[in-house]
Amino acid sequence: MIDTSSTRAYTSWWQARSDAWCRLEEASGQLAAAALAGQAADEMLETTSGLLDALAPVEQYWAFPGPEANGQVRDLFASGDYGRFALLVARITRALVTESYRTGTGWSLADADHGEAEAEDEAAGPAGHDRPARPYFEVLVVDALTATQEHIAREEVRGWRRPSDHFVYELVVVGSAEEAVVAARLNANLQACVIGRRFAAAAGQDLSSLADFGDGRIAADLADLALDERYQVLARRLARLRPELDLYLLTETDVEGTAAHLSHHFRRVFYAQERSLELHQSILSGVAARYRTPFFEALRHYSHQPTGVFHALPISQGNSIVSSHWISDMVGFYGLDIFLAETSATGGGLDSLLEPTGPLRQAQQLAAETFGARRTFFVTNGTSTANKIVAQALVAPGDIVLVDRNCHQSHHYGLMLAGAHVVYLNAYPLHEYSMYGGVPLREIKSRLLALRAAGKLDRVKLLMLTNCTFDGIVYDVGRVMEECLAIKPDLVFLWDEAWFAFARFHPVYRPRTAMRAARTLAERLRSPEYRAAYERYAAELADADGESLLAQRLLPDPARARVRVYATQSTHKTLTSLRQGSMIHVHDQDFAQKVEESFHEAYMTHTSTSPNYQILASLDIGRRQVALEGYELVTKQLESAMRLRDAIDTHPRLSKYMHCLSTAELIPADFRPSGIDAPLRMGLASMTEAWETDEFVLDPSRISLYIGPTGIDGATFKREQLMDKFGIQINKTSRNTVLFMTNIGTTRSSVAYLIEVLIKIVRDLEDSAAEMSPTQQAAHARAVLKQTGAYAPLPDFSGFHPAFLDRRAGTADGGDQPTPEGDVRRAFFLSYDDSRCEYLQADEVGQRMEAGQPVVSATFVSPYPPGFPVLVPGQLFSREILEFMRSLDTPEVHGYDPEIGYRVYTGKALEIAQDERA
Ligand SMILES: Cc1ncc(COP(=O)(O)O)c(C=O)c1O
Numbered sequence: 001m002i003d004t005s006s007t008r009a010y011t012s013w014w015q016a017r018s019d020a021w022c023r024l025e026e027a028s029g030q031l032a033a034a035a036l037a038g039q040a041a042d043e044m045l046e047t048t049s050g051l052l053d054a055l056a057p058v059e060q061y062w063a064f065p066g067p068e069a070n071g072q073v074r075d076l077f078a079s080g081d082y083g084r085f086a087l088l089v090a091r092i093t094r095a096l097v098t099e100s101y102r103t104g105t106g107w108s109l110a111d112a113d114h115g116e117a118e119a120e121d122e123a124a125g126p127a128g129h130d131r132p133a134r135p136y137f138e139v140l141v142v143d144a145l146t147a148t149q150e151h152i153a154r155e156e157v158r159g160w161r162r163p164s165d166h167f168v169y170e171l172v173v174v175g176s177a178e179e180a181v182v183a184a185r186l187n188a189n190l191q192a193c194v195i196g197r198r199f200a201a202a203a204g205q206d207l208s209s210l211a212d213f214g215d216g217r218i219a220a221d222l223a224d225l226a227l228d229e230r231y232q233v234l235a236r237r238l239a240r241l242r243p244e245l246d247l248y249l250l251t252e253t254d255v256e257g258t259a260a261h262l263s264h265h266f267r268r269v270f271y272a273q274e275r276s277l278e279l280h281q282s283i284l285s286g287v288a289a290r291y292r293t294p295f296f297e298a299l300r301h302y303s304h305q306p307t308g309v310f311h312a313l314p315i316s317q318g319n320s321i322v323s324s325h326w327i328s329d330m331v332g333f334y335g336l337d338i339f340l341a342e343t344s345a346t347g348g349g350l351d352s353l354l355e356p357t358g359p360l361r362q363a364q365q366l367a368a369e370t371f372g373a374r375r376t377f378f379v380t381n382g383t384s385t386a387n388k389i390v391a392q393a394l395v396a397p398g399d400i401v402l403v404d405r406n407c408h409q410s411h412h413y414g415l416m417l418a419g420a421h422v423v424y425l426n427a428y429p430l431h432e433y434s435m436y437g438g439v440p441l442r443e444i445k446s447r448l449l450a451l452r453a454a455g456k457l458d459r460v461k462l463l464m465l466t467n468c469t470f471d472g473i474v475y476d477v478g479r480v481m482e483e484c485l486a487i488k489p490d491l492v493f494l495w496d497e498a499w500f501a502f503a504r505f506h507p508v509y510r511p512r513t514a515m516r517a518a519r520t521l522a523e524r525l526r527s528p529e530y531r532a533a534y535e536r537y538a539a540e541l542a543d544a545d546g547e548s549l550l551a552q553r554l555l556p557d558p559a560r561a562r563v564r565v566y567a568t569q570s571t572h573k574t575l576t577s578l579r580q581g582s583m584i585h586v587h588d589q590d591f592a593q594k595v596e597e598s599f600h601e602a603y604m605t606h607t608s609t610s611p612n613y614q615i616l617a618s619l620d621i622g623r624r625q626v627a628l629e630g631y632e633l634v635t636k637q638l639e640s641a642m643r644l645r646d647a648i649d650t651h652p653r654l655s656k657y658m659h660c661l662s663t664a665e666l667i668p669a670d671f672r673p674s675g676i677d678a679p680l681r682m683g684l685a686s687m688t689e690a691w692e693t694d695e696f697v698l699d700p701s702r703i704s705l706y707i708g709p710t711g712i713d714g715a716t717f718k719r720e721q722l723m724d725k726f727g728i729q730i731n732k733t734s735r736n737t738v739l740f741m742t743n744i745g746t747t748r749s750s751v752a753y754l755i756e757v758l759i760k761i762v763r764d765l766e767d768s769a770a771e772m773s774p775t776q777q778a779a780h781a782r783a784v785l786k787q788t789g790a791y792a793p794l795p796d797f798s799g800f801h802p803a804f805l806d807r808r809a810g811t812a813d814g815g816d817q818p819t820p821e822g823d824v825r826r827a828f829f830l831s832y833d834d835s836r837c838e839y840l841q842a843d844e845v846g847q848r849m850e851a852g853q854p855v856v857s858a859t860f861v862s863p864y865p866p867g868f869p870v871l872v873p874g875q876l877f878s879r880e881i882l883e884f885m886r887s888l889d890t891p892e893v894h895g896y897d898p899e900i901g902y903r904v905y906t907g908k909a910l911e912i913a914q915d916e917r918a
Contacts (some may be wrong), residue, residue: 006661006796008679009212009213009639010507010638010639010681010684011506011635011638011639011642011680011684011687012186012188012632012635012638012639013058013186013213014188014632014635014636014639015636015639015640015643015748017055017058017096018096018097019492020051020054020055020843021055021092021093021096021097022093022097023051023057024048024051024052024089024093025086025089025090025093026802026850027044027047027048027156027677028048028077028082028085028086028089028090028197028729029086029090029294030044030050031044031045031082031085031086032083032085032086032087035082035083035582036083038622040082045251048077049077052073052074052077055203056074056289057207057209057210058186060172060174060179061172061174061179061182061183061186061187062094062138062172062186062187062189063096063138063170063171063172064092064096064101064170065101066098066154066170067147067150068151069078069092072088073085073088073089073092076088078169080727083395084092085748087810096366098206098496101136102133102136103134103136103168104134104136104161104168104169104170115535120624122358123460133165134165134167134168134392135166135167135168135287135291135628136167136168136169137167137169137172137189137190137191137192137287138169138171138172138187138189138191138629139157139169139170139171139172139189139190139191139192139193139194139283140171140172140173140174140180140183140184140187140190140192140193140194140245140260141153141171141172141173141174141193141194141196142174142175142176142177142179142180142194142195142196142234143173143175143195143197143198143199144175144176144177144194144196144198144199144200145173145196148793149279150171150173150803153171153173154170154171156276157169157170157171157276160276160277160280162205165284166284166288166291167284167287167288167291169191169192169283169284172187172190173555174199174203174205175199175200175203175220176199176201176202176203176204176219177199177200177201177202177218177222177230177233177234177237178201178202178203178207178214178215178218178219179203179207180193180195180199180234180238180889181213181214181215181218181237181238181527182207182210182214184238184241184242184245185213185214185241185507185711186210186213186788188629188631188632188635188636189632190242190245191244191245191246191283191286191628191785192245192246192247192248192286192287193238193245193246193247193248194248194249194250194283195231195234195235195247195248195249195266196250196272197250197251197252197272199230199234200346201218201220201222201223201230202219202221202223203219204641206746211685212683212684212685215237215685216685218233218234218237220909221233222234226293226670228258228261228262228412231249231258231262231265232262232265235247235249235262235265235266236265238773239265239522240507242507242631243372243510243675244290244370244627244628244630244631246267246282246283246286246287247265247266247267248267248268248269248270248279248282248283249262249265249266249268249269249270250268250271250272251256251269251270251271251272251281252271252272252273253269254866255269255271257464264493264667267282267286268282270282287628290366290370290624290628291624291628292366292620292624293361293363293617293620293623293624294358294359294360294362294363294366294620295360295363295616295617295620296360296363296618296620296621296624297359298349298350298351298358298725299341299343299350299613299616299617300617301342301349302341302343302345302348302349302350303337303340303341303343304340305348305447311541313342313343315339315342316330316342316343317339317340318336318339318340318342319344321339322336322339329578335404338603338614341613341614341617342613342614342829343613344610344611344613350613351617351748353378353380353607354603354604354607354609356677358380359617363378363616363620363623364376364377364378364620364625366620366623367583367619367620367623368585369627370499370504370626370627370630371504371515371569371583371585371621371623372504372513372515372516372519372585372587373515373585373586373587374586374587374588374591375569375591376584376585376586376587377389377583377584377586377603378581378582378583378614378616378619379568379581379582379584379607380581380582380584380607380608380611380616381580381582381606381607382570382572382574382579382580382609383408383410383496383498383568383569383570383582384408384409385410385570385582385606385607386569386582386583386584387408387410387411387494387496388410388413388414388417388602388606389413389584389599389602389603389605389606389607390492390494390566390568391411391414391415391417391418391420391462391464391601391602392414392417392418392598392601392602392605392606393595393598393599393601393602393603394462394492394494394595394598394602395415395419395420395461395462396418396419396461397418397419397825398419398421398459398604399418399420399421399459399460399462400420400421400422400423400443400451400456400460400461401415401420401421401422401423401460401461401462401463401464402422402423402425402447402448402460402462402463402464403422403423403424403425403463403464403465404416404425404427404438404439404464404465404466405424405425405426405427405797405868405869405872406427406436406466406469406868407464407465407466407496407868408466408498409860409862409869410498411464411496412824412860412869412872413457414639416824416825416828416873417825418825419823419825420461420462420824420825421459421806421821421822421823421824422821422822422824423447423451423795423819423820424797424820424822424872425439425443425444426439426443426796426797427440427794428440428668428671429794429796430666431791431793431794432663432791433661433666433704433706433734433735433736433737434470434734434735434787434794435666435704435734435737435794436790436794437469437471437473437666437667437668437671437696438465438466438467438469438473438474438475438696438866438899439465440671440695441476441479441480441483441695444463444480444484445483445484445487445549445550445554446550447489447820448460448487448488448491449503449546449549449550450819451819451821452487452488452544454818454819456819456821457488459486460488460491461491461492462491462492462493462494462668463480463484463491463492463493463494464493464495464496465480465492465493465494465495465496466495466496466498466511467495467496467497467500467512467514468497468499468500468503468699468702469499470499470732470739470867471556471666471702471704471732472499472666472698472699472700472701472702472704473527473666473667473697473698473699473740474509474512474696474697474698474699475512475695475696476502476512476693476694476695476696477495477511477512477513477514477517478511478512478517478520478521479553479695480493481493481517481518481521481563481565482521482554482555482556483554483556484554485521485556485561485562485563486554486555486556486557486561487549487554489556489557489560489561489562489563490560490562490564490590491564491623492564492565492566492588493514493564493565493566493813494566494567494568495513495514495565495566495567495568496567496568497513497514497567497568497569498568498570498573498582499570499573499574499699499702500513500569500574500582500699501569501570501571501573501574501575502626502630502633502634502637502701502744503631503634503699504626504741505626505630505631505633505634506631506635506638507636508684508687508688508691509634509691509699509856510825511691511692512691512697514565514566514567514585514587515565515567515585515587517565518563518565518587519587521563522563522587523588524729524891525556525558525561525563526558530558530709531558533555534555534556534557534558537555538555538557541554543817550737554582562589562590563587563588563589564587564588564589564590564591565586565587565588566584566585566587566588567584567585568582568583568584568585569583569584569585570582570584571583571619571622574743574744575622575626575630575744576618576622576625576626576744577615577618577619577622578612578614578615578618578622579615580612580615581593581615581616581618581619581622583619604696619667620709627778633744634744636744637701637742637743637744637746638680638700638701638742640742640746640747640748641700641701641702641703641742641746642680642700642752643748643751644660644703644751644755645681645700645753646662647751647755648660648705648755648758651755651759653759653762653763653766654755654758654759654762655708656708656709656762656767657707657710657762658705658707658709658710658758658762659705659706660703660704660705660797661703661704661705661706661737662677662678662681662698662717663677663678663679663690663697663698664674664677664678665695666695666698666704667694667696667698671694671695671696672690672695673693673694673695674689674690674693674694674695676689679691679697680697680700701741701742701743702739702740702741702742703739703740703741703742704737704738704739705736705737705738705739705740706736706737707736707737707738707787708736708784708787708788709779709784709787709788710761710762710765710778710784710787711780711783711784711786711787712783712787713733713735713736713786713787714733714735714737714738715733715736715891717733717738718730718733718738718766720736721761722757725757725761726757726760728753728754728757732867735787735791736787736788740754769896791887792880792883792884792887793847793880793883793884794884795870795880795881795883795884796880797875798875798876798877798878798880798881799820799875799876800820800821800822800823800827800874800875800876801827801854801856801874801875801876801905801910801914802914802917803827803856803874803910803913803914803916803917804823804824804826804827804874804913804917805820805821805822805823805917806819806821806822806823822872822873822874822875823874824873824874825855826874826877827858827872827873827874828873828874828911830858830873830905830909830913831858831859831873831903833847835901835902835906835909836905836906836909837858837859837905837906837909838903838904838905838906839900839901839902839903839904840855840902840904841901841902842882842886842901842902845877845882845902845904846879846882849877849878849879849882853907854876854877855876855877855902855903855904856874856875856876856877856904856909856910857871857872857873857874857875857877857903857904857905858873858903858904858905859871859893859896859900859903860872860873860894860895861885861893861894861895861896861897861902862893862894863885863888863890863892863893863894863896864893864894869895870884870885871895871902877902877904
């Protein structure tokens with residue numbers, strides 16, 4: 001029997017399909033050999049036919065091997081000609097596995113008896129053409145074509161090809177909107193879609209085996225619509241799934257009128273009766289537009305120009321290296337091109353990062369299109385710098401900023417430098433794993449409402465949150481913004497997407513990215529339906545008190561709300577870019593009037609005047625990659641992540657000692673109204689439902705492995721087991737977890753290696769347990785208890801000392817409630833005078849607190865892991881903080897040396913600071 005688990009697909013059919021073909025090759029080979037010996041058994045036939053059945057519903061969505069070859073495979077099997085059947089299956093499988101079909105040379109399958117050598121020649125490309133392979137893609141045609149019409153269309157496209165074309169493509173034809181959606185989901189080779197006039201709403205065959213990849217509603221939604229409306233609905237659905245696809249419309253009537261009112265959905269509208277050459281050229285030029293990398297190309301061109309270098313860059317053109325007697329191995333290692341491209345020239349076809357007007361500007365514009373932003377800025381010093389640029393651009397001294405206390409240190413430093421008055425927000429804790437989740441919307445709203453009650457809302461400027469968090473907790477970005485704007489209509493949002501640049505390229509993730517959520521919100525606020533809904537809501541809510549405002553969903557006033565959203569992304573963390581390559585994406589309706597100048601100043605403040613061009617070029621080319629294959633890479637990444645989760649959690653030996661933390665374990669049920677505990681594991685449709693509904697969801701590509709039962713803590717497991725013994729790198733651990741991040745470079749082999757390593761670790765553990773003396777056994781049991789038992793609770797933000805609080809009454813509505821925002825800059829710089837500080841050991845801190853004296857940190861104190869500041873300058877120590885710090889066994893605590901103690905303010909310094917404040 002076939003193993004159906006391996007033909008299961010989570011978000012991509014890539015692994016399942018390739019496995020099924022490989023097993024079909026194996027099965028058909030055995031069948032052919034058995035038939036030759038006159039021993040073909042029923043069981044073999046059953047296995048083979050099972051595999052053919054498993055492949056049948058999906059194969060129509062790919063151009064290769066295509067309907068004709070697939071038909072031939074089935075016919076040969078049915079005819080009992082197992083020898084030719086096996087040969088054909090082997091050739092197809094080889095072409096799929098080696099991807100040689102991507103040469104687009106077409107397949108003549110008339111004779112399945114081709115010899116091996118011939119088959120390989122064919123796969124390698126047309127004889128006599130020794131040219132590099134051209135990128136290959138597929139074009140979806142949605143139209144009810146007969147088999148003959150389909151054949152003619154394919155041949156016509158092949159006939160248009162020219163040797164000078166930069167790309168080559170093949171067609172995939174489906175006859176209905178339902179199948180078009182399935183094709184867009186399954187076939188990552190698609191780059192364009194041509195919608196014809198005669199497509200049906202519903203598929204002619206049963207699609208239930210692909211239900212996860214379909215759109216259960218589209219057939220019904222289209223059923224009674226006029227043709228023009230059908231075009232629009234289908235175009236919108238496809239754009240929602242794969243916004244990068246170039247959409248073309250072929251119409252047979254009134255092409256001019258159709259173009260006039262539908263052109264915003266389509267790249268071009270064509271008259272179906274005319275020759276398809278123009279369409280063919282448009283398809284190629286659509287892909288070429290995404291393929292363009294203006295800065296990378298300019299740099300490459302520049303690097304091959306002979307230039308005399310008389311500025312301060314000896315390495316430029318490799319000059320200081322190639323003739324060196326001692327460092328020429330540098331060229332051997334890196335290759336010459338990287339040095340030829342070392343320059344900081346701003347002319348000669350290149351551009352200036354600080355004032356881009358040429359290829360760099362174009363590269364940033366292309367990035368904005370790809371990432372769905374209005375503006376995009378490249379940053380060459382990581383998101384650490386990107387965050388500081390945005391903070392400085394938006395925040396003036398004294399502005400109030402709400403920020404997750406567990407955010408990356410760059411936010412803390414950025415806000416300190418900007419002179420923000422900071423309200424730290426508390427994320428929900430996961431005490432058992434010593435991790436934090438996200439900041440509940442209720443917490444954010446309650447802070448905003450308190451600031452409103454205190455009359456300080458006019459000073460509130462910015463909300464900063466991390467999406468997704470290091471551990472993969474993802475916010476409902478649109479909802480957070482919507483409800484916050486209902487309280488503070490001009491609030492600006494900075495979403496730290498250091499870990500989330502890839503999310504744009506998966507349809508389920510995309511709505512939870514800042515740029516897509518901003519666009520959706522702006523469209524919603526503009527719509528007449530929303531305005532009407534708002535009028536009703538405003539009338540009902542007129543007298544609502546604080547508690548009901550917290551409890552119910554708030555709607556912003558469309559007449560006042562501004563959509564002002566920023567996202568910072570470490571492109572280098574999740575996509576292709578050299579280290580430190582990051583982007584700032586902007587969707588701010590007031591950018592030009594209110595921010596552009598201060599943004600420019602902030603950019604100048606933090607950007608090197610000698611930026612690294614290799615990093616910039618890598619951002620440009622990384623953008624090209626995701627514009628063309630982002631969907632493929634991300635769906636494959638998720639598929640690998642799910643396979644890794646499955647392999648660990650279903651392995652009888654591994655699962656005794658470790659398991660992958662699930663959504664239910666990392667997100668309390670209160671935040672998951674969908675009630676779905678393991679969204680993607682239950683299928684893409686469940687994932688979609690949870691991601692549309694829940695306050696928080698888990699990014700399944702990040703796997704927190706719970707290792708409590710091993711008795712080894714996260715940091716030791718990382719260092720001694722994974723790194724030292726097996727060379728596996730990870731960068732986040734907690735008390736009893738280690739985090740495995742899959743990425744777009746994760747291969748099946750690397751997943752397999754990780755499983756192998758985990759099994760070896762467990763085997764070693766079991767071996768050493770078997771030889772333990774009773775004393776050792778007792779020690780081991782204690783170690784396990786330590787990792788799995790009671791734990792010091794994670795501390796909330798304790799509060800600022802009054803010397804750093806702003807007790808000014810608000811101005812807007814005259815309130816005078818105390819609010820928690822602290823002046824971190826003042827608290828930070830006060831410590832520059834040593835006489836104001838002293839060092840206290842933990843016990844002394846405890847004694848002072850017992851005696852009722854406030855103890856106030858003069859520095860940031862950040863244990864790593866978990867990596868967030870447990871104390872910020874000006875913050876009061878609390879018993880919970882001391883206890884948490886005592887319970888940590890992390891070797892690395894930034895801002896605290898156990899030999900010297902905590903750096904705190906003296907009582908005298910605090911008194912003076914408080915008097916000055918008053
Ligand atoms: C949430 C978050 N933001 C920003 C950064 C800084 O990014 P970069 O390493 O690109 O400077 C990090 C780094 O780990 C991070 O985790």
